[in-house]
Amino acid sequence: MRRYKGTTAVLAALTITATLSGCGTGGSEGVTLKLVAADYGSTDANTSKKYWDALARAYEQKTPGVKIDVNVLSWKDVDREVAAMVERGEAPDLAQIGAYADYARAGKLYPVDNLVSVPTQANFLPLLRQAGEVERVQYGLPFGASTRMLFFNEELLDQAGAEPPADWDGLREAAAKLKAKDVKYPFALPLGSEESQAETMMWLLGGGGGYRDATGTAYQIDSPANVETMTWLKEKLVGAGLTGPVAPGELDRQQAFDAFVRGEVGMLNGHPTLMDTARKAGVKVGTVPLPGIDGKAKATLGVADWMMAFKQNGHRKEIGAFLDFVYNDKNVLDFSDRYDLLPVTVSASDAMEADSEHAALRPFLEELAGSELYPVGETSWARVSESVKKNIGRAVAPGGNPRAVLEDIARDARAAETSAG
Structure with a gap:
């Protein structure tokens, strides 16, 4: 100790x-x-x-x-x-x-x-x-x-001539430079079933939205801000080939973390345990606050x-x-x-x-x-979380419809609230 x-x-x-x-x-x-x-x-x-x-x-x-x-x-x-x-x-x-x-x-x-x-x-x-x-x-x-911050491999960013991102445009630009240097995962986006409710929430917060409304009393999963966020991810990051060889909906968090430790990832969202593990493996880790659509995200995930x-x-x-x-x-x-x-x-x-x-x-x-x-005080949250894990990967897949996927999850959320009484 x-x-x-x-x-x-x-x-x-x-x-x-x-x-x-x-x-x-x-x-x-x-x-x-x-x-x-x-x-x-x-x-x-x-x-x-x-x-x-x-x-x-x-x-x-x-x-x-x-x-x-x-x-x-x-x-x-x-x-x-x-x-x-x-x-x-x-x-x-x-x-x-x-x-x-x-x-x-x-x-x-x-x-x-x-x-x-x-x-x-x-x-x-x-x-x-x-x-x-x-x-x-x-x-x-x-x-x-x-809590979560954006992690980056300092050596890979330096070799690509990229800067740690302060907003989404900066993230996309850095990812494009990493891709040009053949980095396997310019930005690792784990939206698989393991913990995609966390990755999703970080991005929704960065876009000015979230799972709940501003009062914290109701779900707002299919809000315009959330639809805009998932559309940006689909078109500007995933569709541009900046997330690596594994489809985000098939990439679990641990797979992404393991790839970062192996030096195959330029950037991802991570927590303190990953930082220690990566440094012990010889990765030079840098961190910055989660970027948002026009600057630092309004909040990080706790x-x-x-x-x-x-x-x-x-x-x-x-x-x-x-x-x-x-x-x-x-x-x-x-x-x-x-x-x-x-x-x-x-x-x-x-x-x-x-x-x-x-x-x-x-x-x-x-x-x-x-x-x-997360809204852990709500008994509905377990069902909502499962729906996110099951569905969110489809929102950024080729041919996926972010609005429709978020509407599906929102329906599950309303049903969960109703059954919770």
């Missing part, structure tokens, strides 16, 4: 808070808390199970009578497995997964203010705390965050995963004390450091920003406060 400068006082205060919360677990003799968590690691060597096992043992040592049963599952399985557990009436006490809203609206989760101490709840970054709310009550505790506490087993006090421990600065920074994620608390973010070893992450931290997150 890297040492973060200037955190001594903060760590001391939060340690006292966590210790006091732990002392409140008297009468918890023999309680076992079941935790299901997602695996952020890519191999057995960096699996998240190592993090959670060490954290659980440390907590058990300071809190006699409380055991933490840890079950770490891959991201491909964890959401489905937790849903199956809940369906069987075997909900875990805690789940760290991708979405919380369905469980909150079904009345299965504890509100956060019934769980953790006031200092812990107040320490979440305001944007993320608000994103964890359903009808103004917080149920989701943010766990790991990231992403957070979620911790939630189920009511079923009735361990509210024990869960709350453990979460106070999970969210102290030492543990938040340890997890963020292992997986190149952004901290979700104010004090940990300040500590990371002040640490010169993390200078490369400062632009991502700066972008987080003004980023826009």
